[in-house]
Amino acid sequence: MKTLASPSFRPLYDQIKILITQSLIAGEWRPGDAIPSEIELANRFHVSQGTVRKAIDALAAENILVRRQGKGTFVASHSQERATTRFLRVSPDSASGEFPGSEFLSVTRARAPELTLRLLDLRAGASIHIIRRLLKFAGKPAILDEIHLPSSLFKGLDESVMRSHKGSFYGYLEGQFGITMIRAEERIKAVAADAVHAELLHVQQGAPLLCVDRVAYTYGDRPVEWRRGLCVTEECSYINEVT
Amino acid sequence: MKTLASPSFRPLYDQIKILITQSLIAGEWRPGDAIPSEIELANRFHVSQGTVRKAIDALAAENILVRRQGKGTFVASHSQERATTRFLRVSPDSASGEFPGSEFLSVTRARAPELTLRLLDLRAGASIHIIRRLLKFAGKPAILDEIHLPSSLFKGLDESVMRSHKGSFYGYLEGQFGITMIRAEERIKAVAADAVHAELLHVQQGAPLLCVDRVAYTYGDRPVEWRRGLCVTEECSYINEVT
DNA sequence: GAGTGGTCTAGACCACCCC
DNA sequence: GGGTGGTCTAGACCACTCT
Structure with a gap:
């Protein structure tokens, strides 16, 4: 052979x-x-x-x-205990790694903006779901996420099902749509909170926030999610190992 | 056997x-x-x-x-072309990965502060070198570094030799002291620029900056460097792959 | 051609899990 | 006890580099 x-x-x-x-x-x-x-x-x-x-x-x-x-x-499954937090690189500076609470702010559909179009390799005019949510550590607002998912891959994404899902967001996507994220690329900047962010995250306008842009990939290195997370880092940090 | x-x-x-x-x-x-x-x-x-x-x-x-x-x-050597930029996760959003210019601001000795003491596993009262430098991308200030190195491991650290060294800082440490960094752990926050940072980095006071704290390890997982980098991310990003 | 790492195989045996 | 992954070995041969 x-x-x-x-x-x-x-x-x-x-x-x-x-x-x-x-x-x-x-x-x-x-x-x-x-x-x-x-x-x-x-x-x-x-x-x-x-x-x-x-x-x-x-x-x-x-x-x-x-x-x-x-x-x-x-x-590998996102519902395995080991993996639920694999993609969440932000964690509280003190206290154990409790799974953060998640509050969904809105779920809408729209045409993909140019950036999402390009990063997810979609054809012009493609429709996406836009999910906005707030993660909380110990009840305190920590991360404001805006998530873009191609409608074609996540047909019938249901807000109420999503809300009631136990466990990680990727666990939900895996169970509901059979799409498993295997890796992601992130680009991080520091930005100033605008009025909307400030209110939702309970910080002053202009306060420094981590801005984490992510493209996530499934089997065969296919990009299937774009998201932007805005993170208050007064009591938590983005942790990374450089090798 | x-x-x-x-x-x-x-x-x-x-x-x-x-x-x-x-x-x-x-x-x-x-x-x-x-x-x-x-x-x-x-x-x-x-x-x-x-x-x-x-x-x-x-x-x-x-x-x-x-x-x-x-x-x-x-x-593996830090002077190999491949490795000179391995630990620098910040790069300009546009333009190629030019090696940044480095300007040394000061080199001093001091007793290690509590944080450095603990992270580098030093005994109380240990002496360290403190190096402050400014990295520039295309001539524009980008990263303000404060680097702590145990004096005991980097005996005779010489400012003029360091200044004149071609290539990466870790390449200098490797050549001069025989200490090779093999991995690092980083914790990232967003912070507001204070007056000193603002002047050196050419930004407004209060401007959002990335604050990257790093502990670097040599063979046998021995911690030998602590540093804090403050980074202007208007035209560059911290890039990371999550797997 | 000689020397290095890289691939592939076949087989023996160990460690772990579950019935 | 039987199945699974994990370790270790020995040997054949390929791919790459340099002389």
């Missing part, structure tokens, strides 16, 4: 990785499911277990799959 | 990884040097090449070693 033409050589484990990713995109295995064992996959793809292992290792390193010794390999 | 006691089992490749790290700490190989080949290391440690390979893979994933096919495995 080898055809290693020299120009544009692609390792087998890389091809296996792509095949597994395609099964994930196709929904062959859903978040939380176990995928077939390494031996089964090796048989299916006609490669050795070691090659499958290397492909799975790569996907596990990207938090797309989760290995559990003795049990199997599972599709 | 195996002694796999059940309780507190430690894989061989993990032990090899520690041995390699210890050689790095001991300075057996310097940044930019090639380390011995996988086969040589396998012989030295009495394990198979595959086990050495896995240890090196882990260190390469942490940017401590750099593999180059056909040539060897090298100790």
Whole structure:
């Protein structure tokens, strides 16, 4: 089982990785499911277990799959306790990492603005859902989010269902629409609060806020969400590891 | 070559990884040097090449070693073109990633304040160097840094040598003191510029700034630098990938 | 051609989980 | 006990770099 033409050589484990990713995109295995064992996959793809292992290792390193010794390999899910807070890099300076309270301010539809259009790779005139919400740490307003989701991918997004959902927002999207976020790119600036922000976040107008712009991607590096978060950082910080 | 006691089992490749790290700490190989080949290391440690390979893979994933096919495995260095900007997560919104100009404002010695003491794991009363500098993008002030370094580790830190150093600050520390930064933890807030910041950064007093606090670590996860950067983000952003 | 890292395989055995 | 992932090994061969 080898055809290693020299120009544009692609390792087998890389091809296996792509095949597994395609099964994930196709929904062959859903978040939380176990995928077939390494031996089964090796048989299916006609490669050795070691090659499958290397492909799975790569996907596990990207938090797309989760290995559990003795049990199997599972599709990462936002409803797993471990993952609910993975994308929330802001946390209170003191006190434990309680899950923040979420208050939805509005859910509307609109044509995507130019920025969203470009970043989510949408065709001109595309419709999006716009969700505005307020996150609170220990009851105090902390983050004001504006979230843009393409209507085509999130058909029938329902405000009342969303409100009543327990757990993280991405957990809701995963359960309701079968779309799992696997990574995001963020750009952060410091801005001054305008009158609207100030009132909602209980700060003075002109107060410094973190402005976190995010594009989130699902399987196959497909961008599916844009959001802007405005964050009061008097009692919390954006935490990051640089490697 | 195996002694796999059940309780507190430690894989061989993990032990090899520690041995390699210890050689790095001991300075057996310097940044930019090639380390011995996988086969040589396998012989030295009495394990198979595959086990050495896995240890090196882990260190390469942490940017401590750099593999180059056909040539060897090298100790990562801050003077390598690739790495000079690795820890600088702020970059201009438009224009290419030019290396920012650096202007040193002052270099002093002092007793470490409580915060630095605690974060760098120093004993009470320890002396530090305090370096204040201004980074500029395209000639415009962008980041005001205050850097704390333990005097004990950076003996004879020389202002004029530092000023004349070409390349990154960490490249200077590596070349001059043999201390290589391998990772850092950052905490980010939005703050308002005070009078001093405002003048140096050419902004209005009260203007929003990013405040980036960093602890940087060298081999063996030893904290050796604390710094605070205040950044004007009108024309640049802190960029981060969340995975 | 010699030496390096990179891929792939096959097999043995260990650690963990659950029935 | 049987299944799963995890470790370790030995060997064959490929891709890349330099001489």
